[in-house]
Amino acid sequence: MAAIVGQAILVVALLLALYAVVAALLAAYRHQPRWAVSARNALRLIFPLLTVAAGIVVWALVTYHYELAYVHEVSERSMPTYLRATALWGGQAGSLLFWSWLMSIFAAVLTFRDWSRDREMLPWVVLVTAGTLAFFLFLNTVLESPFRRFWLLPNGDIEAYVLPPAGAQLFIPKDGRGLNPLLRHPGMVAHPPFLYLGFVGFVIPYAFAMAALIVGRLDARWIRLTRRWAVVSWLFLYLGLILGSRWAYDVLGWGGYWGWDPVEISAFMPWLTGTAFLHSVMIQERRNMLKHWNILLIILTYDLVIFGTFLTRSGVLSSVHSFAQSAIGPAFFIFITATFLGSMVLLAWRWNDLRGQEQIASAWSREALFLYTNLVFLSMVAVNFWGVVYPIVSELATGQKATVGPPYYERVMGPLSALMLFLMGVATVAPWGKVDTRRLARLVLKPALVGLVLPAWAWWQGYRKPGALLGFALIGFVMAVILYDIARGVWARRQAHGDPWWRALARLLTRNRRRYGGYIVHLSIAIMGIGIIGIEYFQLETQRTLAAGDAISLGGYTMVYDSVAIFNTNDGRQVARATVRVLDDQGQVVATLHPRQDYYIREQQPMTIPGVLSTWGAEFYVLLVSWKPITVEGATFKVFYNPLVKWLWAAPWIAIAGTLLAAWPEGRRRRVRARAGAKTEAPAPASA
Numbered sequence: 222m223a224a225i226v227g228q229a230i231l232v233v234a235l236l237l238a239l240y241a242v243v244a245a246l247l248a249a250y251r252h253q254p255r256w257a258v259s260a261r262n263a264l265r266l267i268f269p270l271l272t273v274a275a276g277i278v279v280w281a282l283v284t285y286h287y288e289l290a291y292v293h294e295v296s297e298r299s300m301p302t303y304l305r306a307t308a309l310w311g312g313q314a315g316s317l318l319f320w321s322w323l324m325s326i327f328a329a330v331l332t333f334r335d336w337s338r339d340r341e342m343l344p345w346v347v348l349v350t351a352g353t354l355a356f357f358l359f360l361n362t363v364l365e366s367p368f369r370r371f372w373l374l375p376n377g378d379i380e381a382y383v384l385p386p387a388g389a390q391l392f393i394p395k396d397g398r399g400l401n402p403l404l405r406h407p408g409m410v411a412h413p414p415f416l417y418l419g420f421v422g423f424v425i426p427y428a429f430a431m432a433a434l435i436v437g438r439l440d441a442r443w444i445r446l447t448r449r450w451a452v453v454s455w456l457f458l459y460l461g462l463i464l465g466s467r468w469a470y471d472v473l474g475w476g477g478y479w480g481w482d483p484v485e486i487s488a489f490m491p492w493l494t495g496t497a498f499l500h501s502v503m504i505q506e507r508r509n510m511l512k513h514w515n516i517l518l519i520i521l522t523y524d525l526v527i528f529g530t531f532l533t534r535s536g537v538l539s540s541v542h543s544f545a546q547s548a549i550g551p552a553f554f555i556f557i558t559a560t561f562l563g564s565m566v567l568l569a570w571r572w573n574d575l576r577g578q579e580q581i582a583s584a585w586s587r588e589a590l591f592l593y594t595n596l597v598f599l600s601m602v603a604v605n606f607w608g609v610v611y612p613i614v615s616e617l618a619t620g621q622k623a624t625v626g627p628p629y630y631e632r633v634m635g636p637l638s639a640l641m642l643f644l645m646g647v648a649t650v651a652p653w654g655k656v657d658t659r660r661l662a663r664l665v666l667k668p669a670l671v672g673l674v675l676p677a678w679a680w681w682q683g684y685r686k687p688g689a690l691l692g693f694a695l696i697g698f699v700m701a702v703i704l705y706d707i708a709r710g711v712w713a714r715r716q717a718h719g720d721p722w723w724r725a726l727a728r729l730l731t732r733n734r735r736r737y738g739g740y741i742v743h744l745s746i747a748i749m750g751i752g753i754i755g756i757e758y759f760q761l762e763t764q765r766t767l768a769a770g771d772a773i774s775l776g777g778y779t780m781v782y783d784s785v786a787i788f789n790t791n792d793g794r795q796v797a798r799a800t801v802r803v804l805d806d807q808g809q810v811v812a813t814l815h816p817r818q819d820y821y822i823r824e825q826q827p828m829t830i831p832g833v834l835s836t837w838g839a840e841f842y843v844l845l846v847s848w849k850p851i852t853v854e855g856a857t858f859k860v861f862y863n864p865l866v867k868w869l870w871a872a873p874w875i876a877i878a879g880t881l882l883a884a885w886p887e888g889r890r891r892r893v894r895a896r897a898g899a900k901t902e903a904p905a906p907a908s909a
Contacts, residue, residue, distance in 0.1 A: 223277050223280070223281065223286075224277075224281075224288075224289060224368040224369075224370055224383070225368075225383075226273075226277065227273075227274050227277040227278065227367070227368040228362075228366060228368040228383050230270050230271070230273055230274040230277075231274055231318075231358065231361055231362040231366065231368070232362055233270060234267045234270045234271055234274070234321075234325075234358055234362075235355060235358040235359060235362050237263045237264075237266055237267050237270070238263075238264075238267060238351045238352075238354045238355035238358055239351075239355050240260075240263050241260045241261075241263040241264045241347055241348075241351035241355075242260075242348050242351045242352050242355060244256045244257075244259045244260035244263060245257065245260040245344040245345065245347040245348035245351065246344070246348060248260060248343075248344040249344040249345060249348075249435075254340070256344075257340070257343050257344045257347070260344065260347045260348075260351070261332045261343065261347055262332075263351075264328050264329065264332055264347055264350065264351050264354075265328075265329050265332050265333075267325045267328065267329070267354065268322075268325040268326055268328070268329040270325075271318070271321055271322040271325045272322065272325075274318060274322075275309065275318055275319065275322045277368075278291070278292075278309055278315055278318060278367050278368075279306050279309055282295070282296050282305045282306060282308050282309065283302060283305050283306055285298060285397075287393060287394040287395070287396065287397050288370045288371055288391055288392065288393040288394070289367070289368065289369070289370055289371075290369045290370065290371060290381035291312060291314050291315055291367040291368075291369070292397060293371070293394055293397040293398060294312050294397065294398055295308040295311040295312040295315065295397070295398075295399070295400050296308045296397045296399060296400070297396050297397040297398065297399035297793075297823075298396050298397075299399070299791065299792040299793045300399055300400065300405065300792065301792070303410065304400065304405055304409060307409045307410050308400055310413045310414065310417070311400050311404055311409065313365050313549075314361065314365040314366060314367035314369075315367050316413070316417075316533075317357055317360055317361045317365055318361050318367055319413075319414075319417060320357055320417055320420070320421065320530070321354060321357045321358050321361060323414075323417055323418060323421045324350075324353065324354050324357065324421045324424065325354065327350075327421055327422060327424065327425055327450075328350045328351070328354060331346070331350065331425060332347070339442070339446070341436045341438070342429065342432040342433065342436055342438065342443070343432075345428075345431060345432035345435050345436065346428045346429055346432045349424075349427065349428035349431050349432065350424060350425070350428045353424050353428075356552075356556050359552070360549050360552060364548055364549050364552065365549060366383055368383055369381040369382055369383050370382065370383070370385075370391060371391070371392040371393070371394065372385055372386055372389035372390065372391060372392060373389060373390045373391075373392040374386060374388070374389050375388045375389070379392050399823070399824070401824075401826075402819070402821045402824055402826045402828050403472060403473070403828065405828075406468060406471070406472050408464055408465070408467065408468035408471070408472075411460075411464050412461055412464040412465050412468055413461075414461075415457050415458075415460045415461035415464060416457075416458065416461030416462070416465070416488055417461075418454070418457035418458075418461075419454050419455070419456075419457035419458025419459070419460075419461055419488075419491075419492070419495075420454075420458070420488075420491070420526045420529070420530065421454075422450055422451075422453060422454025422457060422458075423450075423451065423454045423458075423491065423495060423519070423522050423523060423526055424523060424526070425447055425450040425454075426443075426447035426450055426451045426454075426498075426519050426522075427519050427520065427522070427523035429443040429446055429447045430443055430447075430515070430516055430519045430520070431564065431567060434516065434567040434568065434570070434571050435567065437571070437574065439512060439571065439574055439575055441502075441505050441506045441509070444502045444505060444506060444515065445506070448502065448884075449884045451495065451498065451499055451502075452499065452880055452883055452884045453880070453884055454495065455492070455495045455496065455499060455880070456876065456877065456880040458488065458491065458492045458495065459492060459873070459876060460873055460876075460877070461488065462485075462488055462489060462492060463870075463872075463873045465485065465488070466478040466479055466869075467870060471830070471831065472828060472829075472830070473829075474828070474829030474830075474831065474844055476760070476762060476831075476842055476844070476859075476861035476863065477756070478756065478866070478869065480627065481608070481625075481626070481627045481630045483532060483608075483609045483612075484529070484532055484533050486605045486608065486609050486630075487525075487528060487529030487532045487533070487609060488529050489605060490525045490528075490529070490602050490605050490606060491521075491522045491525040491526045491529060493598050493601050493602050493605075494518050494521045494522040494525060494598065494599070494602055495518075495522045496598060497518050497594065497595045497598035497599065498515065498518040498519055498522060500591050500594055500595070501514045501515050501518055501591060501592075501595055502515050503591070504588045504591050504592075505577075507588075507653065508577075508579050508588055508653065508654075509577045509579050510577045510579050510580075510581070510588055511577075511588070511591070511592065511595075512575040512576075512577055513568070513572065513575050513576075514592070514595055516568050516575065517568065518595070520561065520564040520565070520568065521602070523560070523564075524557055524560060524561045524564075525602075527553065527556065527557050527560070528557055530553070531550065531553035531554065531557060532609070582654050582655040582656075583654070583655050583656035583658075585647070585651060585656045585658055585661055586651060586652065586653060586654055586655070586656045587648055587651040587652060587653050588653065590644050590647055590648040590651055591648060593644055594641065594644045594645070594648065597637055597640055597641050597644065598641075600637055601634060601637050604630065604633045604634065604637070605630070605634075608625040608629055608630060609625075611623065611625050612624055612625065631757075635688070638750075639691065639692065639695055642692075642695040642696060642698070642699055642747070642750065643695055643698070645699050645743055645746075646665070646668070646669075646672075646695070646698045646699040646702045647661075647665060647702075649699075649702045649703060649706060649740070649743070650664040650665060650668070650702055650706065651664075665702075667705065668698060668701035668702040668705045669698050669701070671697075671701040671705070672694060672695075672696075672697030672698035672699070672700065672701040672702075673694060673697060674697060674701075675693045675694065675696060675697030675700070676690045676691075676693040676694045676697060678693075679693045684754075684755070684758070684759055684864070686758050686759070688758065689754050689758040689759070692750060692754045693751070693754065695750075696747045696748075696750045696751060696754075699743060699744075699746075699747045700744060700747050700748075703740045703743055703744055703747075706740070707726070707729070707737065707740065710729045711725045711726050711729055714728060714729055730882060734882050734883055734885055735883050737882060737883075738879045738880065738881070738882035738883025738884070738885075739879065739883055740879070741875060741876075741878055741879030741882060742875075742876050742879035742880060742883070743879075744875055744879070745872040745873065745874075745875035745876035745879060746872070746876075748868050748871065748872045748875060749868070749869050749872035751865050751868040751869075752865050752866045752867065752868035752869025752870070752871075752872070753869060754865070755839075755863070755864040755865025755866055755868070756863045756864065756865070756866045756869070759864045759865075760861060760862065760863050760864070761775055761776050761861065761862040762775075762859065762860065762861045762862070763775050763859075763860055764846065764857065764858065764859040764860070765857070765858060766856070766857040766858075767782040767855065767856055767857075767858060768782070768855055769782060769783060769784060769855055770782070770783075773858060773860055775841075775860050775861075775862045776839060776841065776862030776864075777805070777806045777862075778803055778804065778805060778806075778811075778834070778841045778862070779803070779804040779808075780801050780802070780803050780804075780814075780841070780843060780858070780860060781801060781802045781803075781804065782799065782801050782855070782856060782858065783799075783800045783801060783802060784799070784800050785797055785798065785799045785800070785845070785848045785855060785856050786798050786799075786800075787848075793821060793822050793823050794819045794820060794821055794822065795819075795820045795822055796817055796818070796819050796820075797817060797818045797820070797845060797848050798815055798816075798817040798845075799815065799816050799817065799832075799845045799848070799856055799858075800813065800814075800815055801813070801814050801815075801816065801832065801843060801858070802814075803834050803841055803843075811834065812834040812841075814832025814833070814834060814843055815832050816829075816830065816831050816832035816843045816844055816845040816858070817829075817830050817832075817845055818830070818845050818848075829844050829845065829846075831843055831844050835867055836867065837865075837867050837868070838864065838865070839862055839863060839864040839865065839866070839867075840861075840862075840863045840866050840867060841860070841861075841862060841863075842860070842861040842862070842863055843858060843859075843860050843861075844858065844859040844860070844861075845857075845858060846858060846859050
């Protein structure tokens with residue numbers, strides 16, 4: 222009965238989304254507000270409906286309802302409860318339902334805002350949002366329903382259908398197949414939801430951008446309305462990427478954090494365009510420029526979000542992150558093509574109206590530097606996009622699927638990242654408008670010299686490869702520029718008001734949250750770069766087979782193998798757990814680690830879980846490769862020495878603080894001043 226209720230809810234939700242699209246069109250073309258209100262109410266109703274539908278799936282997962290094909294596919298009795306619940310997004314149908322549910326939350330929140338100043342945009346915002354939601358609900362309802370049940374047919378076959386075929390009996394398996402062992406990790410709780418929140422959140426700025434194009438309201442209003450949506454979505458996507466990196470580092474057993482996997486890249490690309498968008502919109506708000514760029518960037522971000530979802534679910538690419546092949550691939554391709562071409566037609570229609578009166582006055586002005594940064598980000602996107610689609614193109618052209626490996630990406634992304642860091646640092650101190658290049662050079666020189674402390678420290682620590690030293694110099698420059706600007710502001714406040722330094726700093730940050738929140742995020746990116754350089758340039762590795770009492774030395778540490786224990790667990794694993802001691806260069810024991818291999822007996826799949834000694838200087842990362850406890854040489858270990866990688870894992874916490882500061886609502890007094898300033902801006906002509 223629950224399955225029938227769940228499927229009926231999906232059908233009703235799909236009909237409501239389609240109704241919202243039609244009602245929004247009627248409101249726009251007939252100029253009747255009642256249709257807009259009706260469309261908005263229809264969009265609101267989808268959230269509670271999908272909440273019930275998702276709740277039914279979670280209930281079925283937790284309570285072993287293996288007659289549901291989806292529950293059978295992604296869960297089994299031996300899995301812990303938290304993994305059975307999070308298996309909602311562990312498979313194709315459930316992840317689509319989860320995507321739609323998150324989208325319904327964002328859409329419902331959107332409808333409750335005050336639309337009194339933006340009534341002409343409401344129908345089109347609802348139309349785009351509801352249209353996107355309707356597409357995913359169509360996939361979930363028609364092609365990939367999580368409510369299909371197993372039926373024993375009269376001929377003895379067992380098939381999955383929503384409704385029972387004639388003469389069929391319900392078939393209930395005793396247990397499910399369970400999640401892929403690679404997904405049985407605490408990262409399953411946060412990594413996919415954060416990515417999905419980032420994906421879904423960018424739909425809202427896109428909807429406002431399309432509404433602005435359609436009604437001809439081409440000032441910065443749509444940007445101001447969606448800035449927090451974009452900032453928070455960017456943060457979720459960023460955290461999702463970092464959590465995925467940490468998951469790979471902990472589970473895949475290859476000692477790295479990023480493998481340039483196609484699905485990893487598919488989430489990275491909208492983050493790149495979203496980052497460019499957040500920088501570019503500041504130019505439109507401040508200088509009434511780069512309007513074309515802002516529309517183009519949000520179009521690319523939206524369609525790259527859909528493209529990434531398509532890659533994960535279509536089966537066209539082989540990836541550890543991908544679901545099985547499915548019939549939804551063609552529908553995704555049609556939707557991506559239609560939305561991209563439709564958006565570009567709208568952009569072309571309004572192209573001349575988007576031209577600003579202001580021009581870039583100097584090649585080194587802040588607006589010019591932001592434009593260069595946009596070009597760098599789009600170059601990164603182009604490199605990554607070609608790497609992802611090249612195997613598909615090669616297979617279509619030659620019949621053989623070629624692969625693109627990490628060397629391709631690293632050769633191009635390294636120089637582009639260095640250029641991005643340079644532009645990030647210079648843009649921090651560059652003035653708006655016309656620039657005196659000599660003055661700019663003086664502003665850059667001091668922090669650049671201070672920033673040389675970082676490569677000097679790296680040289681002293683033995684990190685002496687030229688590429689790494691250049692990277693450290695650029696990171697030091699970015700950090701010095703930001704800290705210098707903050708210190709200068711604190712000093713000015715102390716001189717003007719006599720505040721103690723902590724109060725001056727607090728007031729400086731809160732008076733311009735957006736600016737200094739952005740600076741803190743930039744600091745997090747720079748700190749992340751320290752970890753990336755450390756592991757990319759200076760990672761050491763070795764592998765040896767050891768008898769009990771033997772040792773391996775690497776990176777100033779010595780690992781002594783003591784023993785290995787083999788035992789079975791209640792969740793279907795056979796675990797080989799080694800005990801090793803790690804000694805420092807003084808011969809003192811600094812850690813006891815337990816690297817292990819978990820062999821999932823039913824799935825016949827091993828997982829390698831490292832033992833890690835983590836310090837700010839490096840992580841000593843130990844893998845148990847194989848073991849023969851009966852022989853003299855008992856176990857084979859692979860050991861990595863990963864310098865500075867802990868800085869990579871620390872960076873997201875700084876980014877969270879910066880994003881919260883940038884997105885935090887301003888005080889009432891500042892909002893009043895902002896509204897007063899907005900009234901002086903002449904709005905563009907708009908058609909209701």
